[in-house]
Amino acid sequence: MLDLKQRRIELNLTMLEVAKLVGVSEATISRYESGNIKNMRRDRIEKYAKALQVSPSEFLDIQEEPQISKIPYTEEGAVLVPLIGKVAAGYSCHAEDNISEYIRTDGSSLKTGYDYFWLEVKGDSMEPELHEKDLVLVQEQSELDSECYAVVTVDNEDGLVKQVQIDNTKITLKSINPYYPPRIFEKQDMNRIKIVGRVIEIKRRLV
Missing domain, CATH: 2.10.109.10 (Umud Fragment, subunit A)
Structure with missing residues (x-):
């Protein structure tokens, strides 16, 4: 899986700069980098990949969306x-x-x-x-x-x-x-x- 923090550092970007490119808060970027957020919307993956200059496929280990609910209908x-x-x-x-x-x-x-x-x-x-x-x-x-x-x-x-x-x-x-x-x-x-x-x-x- 892509090391988000390492890639950001390689590009000499701050968390705030990445946050602005992705459209989230700096705190959210910090949580992504620490692995505390396990899923990400598809549109956000695309923005994040563009900010880090990588293919969206590099994010494959991060779920695009939560799993479909198995709650039974009545x-x-x-x-x-x-x-x-x-x-x-x-x-x-x-x-x-x-x-x-x-x-x-x-x-x-x-x-x-x-x-x-x-x-x-x-x-x-x-x-x-x-x-x-x-x-x-x-x-x-x-x-x-x-x-x-x-x-x-x-x-x-x-x-x-x-x-x-x-x-x-x-x-x-x-x-x-x-x-x-x-x-x-x-x-x-x-x-x-x-x-x-x-x-x-x-x-x-x-x-």
Whole structure:
């Protein structure tokens, strides 16, 4: 596989210069180079290859898109999406012993080519937006737009639901509850964060 960092250095390019050519943040380029992002959109592969003056085929070991979801369909366009017990580093979200039930979900809100899961919110750090035991629907992806809600892991901690702020020099995990200060990760510490997916829906159970 192409060594992205080595190739950039050979061309005397900075991460910021490559980021501008590809159309992403400098932090995203850093995560690509460290191997923390395992998939990349096809249009981004083409831009990245052009920036590094190589063939797109050099990126073959990076998935062009997430694997097609295997979520079963039910009647009336609904799909059964698993409610998982936890998100943890090195542990499959979709492992059989991690699925507590399947929740009927409107299929029109799901995109082809992504996997999805429901996760129960724990704690009060995201109140008043998210309450404990609320359910969030997560679209699995390793890239995010800044300020969106997402599930992330830090080191060996279980997955957290946070508002994620991304810029060229740092990643900030923000809670909505003011009693919880933001967690800021700069430079190499940004590699401690793994983005699991983006929250696309919230469900509140009444009982």
